[in-house]
Amino acid sequence: MTQHAEFDLAVIGTGGAAMSAAIHARLEGASVVAIESGTLGGTCVNVGCVPSKTLLAAAHTRHAALSNPFHGAPTAADTVDLSALVQQKDDMVGMLRQTKYADIAAAYGFDILPGTATFADSSTLLVDGRPVRARSYLVATGAEPTIPAIPGLEQIDYLTSTTAMELTELPASLVVIGGGFVGLEQAQLFARLGVEVAIIGRLAPHAEPELSSELRKAFLADGITVIGDRAVTITPYDGLVRVTTRTGKEATGERVLVATGRTPRTDGLDLPAAGIATDERGFIMVDEQQRTTNPAVFAAGDVTDVPQYVYVAAMAGKIAARNALGQHEEVNYTGMPSVLFTSPQLGSAGITEAEAIAAGYRCACRYLRLSDVPRAITNHNTRGGIKIVADADTGKVLGVHALAEAAGEMMLAATYAITAGFTVTQLADTWAPYLTMAEGIRLTANLFRNELPTSCCA
DSSP: OOTTOEEEEEEEOOSHHHHHHHHHHHHTTOOEEEEESSSTTHHHHHTSHHHHHHHHHHHHHHHHHHTOOOTTSOOOOOOOOHHHHHHHHHHHHHHHHIIIIIHHHHHHTOEEEESOEEEEETTEEEETTEEEEEEEEEEOOOEEEOOOOOTTGGGSOOBOHHHHTTOSSOOSEEEEEOOSHHHHHHHHHHHHTTOEEEEESOSSTTSOHHHHHHHHHHHHHTTOEEEOSOEEEEEEETTEEEEEETTSOEEEESEEEEOSOEEEOOTTSOGGGGTOOBOTTSOBOOOTTSBOSSTTEEEOSTTBSSOOOHHHHHHHHHHHHHHHTTOOOOOOOTTOEEEEOSSSEEEEEEOOHHHHHHTTOOEEEEEEEGGGOHHHHHTTOOOOEEEEEEETTTOBEEEEEEEETTHHHHHHHHHHHHHTTOBHHHHHTSOOOTTSTTHHHHHHHHTTTOOSOOOSOO
16 A cells, blocks of 8 residues: 555544444445554454453353352352453454454455554545545544543542453452443442442433342342442542542442443544534534534544444444445434343343433333243243333334343344334234243233233243
8 A cells, every 4th residue: 555545435443333334335346444543443342342241251150150049950169260261351352353353354355554543634634644545534433431530539540441351360349430331240240250349320320210220139139239329539548449429428449440431532633623523522423424524524433422332333334434435324223222231131122211201202111020931930030120112102112121131132122123113012912932031022012901910821
């Protein structure tokens, strides 16, 4: 590649949005270059979804051995070798970085150019000071953990979700600040590896209240201290760290992990030089077609203000690439699923009851406890429930939400039902294999016409 080469699309980043954009642009026959200033692969494979979920799987495996409900098949769990777990995690990440990123770029025929990208003006991109010219540009640089302005935080060696997964020894105790997805997963991960954990924040504040309440009970059953308040000060205390909340409650731990959201990664890009506007939190503003306020520049993924899931980033990256090449497409968020990989999992597809009411629907909802789902009964694990949100006038399914061990797997069926426009009657009358957790969706839908208890398969 020469200094004066021209591409149809230059992609800044190599994460989910960037790789999806590059792949789909190449499928359209476009010439593409991707630019990466750090580690190939972005957040998901390196420090996000993949490493956190493999360590969670390890933690859940250990907990399953310790809490085995089948007394006739005894199990045991020894002490945790965190260094070995982290090495296994790192080996897997390295393998995926090669096979799903480097090898994919080679297979689709686009180069990955190392260096720091900076906009010199509205039509000039420099990489380490050298111009890279393209007809269109895509910013897909992702996001990183937000560091809140809590007095005393800057004086301690705090952890983030990134640095926590680099530890090689377990702390004796940990205070997690933040009750969102990252904070909840990290809190349970360390608790199930044997760490004394306290979490400060509202647990899953945007989830259905029936399910967030049940999740709180699950955390308490795991021995996690839950303080539904906001941290306001951090002070050293007898060799430990004390976190004080707004109402004067306190939690003390050997380490503190901050999980209070994510901030767009745009440092060094000089977005103003390119005429690219951001919102008050620094996220790049885009229209329905992923175009920024600079017509030649698109943006996708966590650097924009969208739900921060890798599949959302990948979809937006694909749409951005196609539009950069002359199409006019939009991301359709109908039925979008999400999964919190705690145990039990919190799964959601579509909108919540509160969101439905805010959108002007006359809402109808039904809730089924997992103690009425045969699969949960046979598993000897009935903690959780399923909730369906429907339009009271048409019966159309608007949202499906579940707290269950396989809630994430259930959400694919829920997404299909919502995007296909199913009514609760159609959902109740659709085949569901017996003794699966997903059968609970059909049983919940049946409550809209009959709230009496049913037989096993009825």
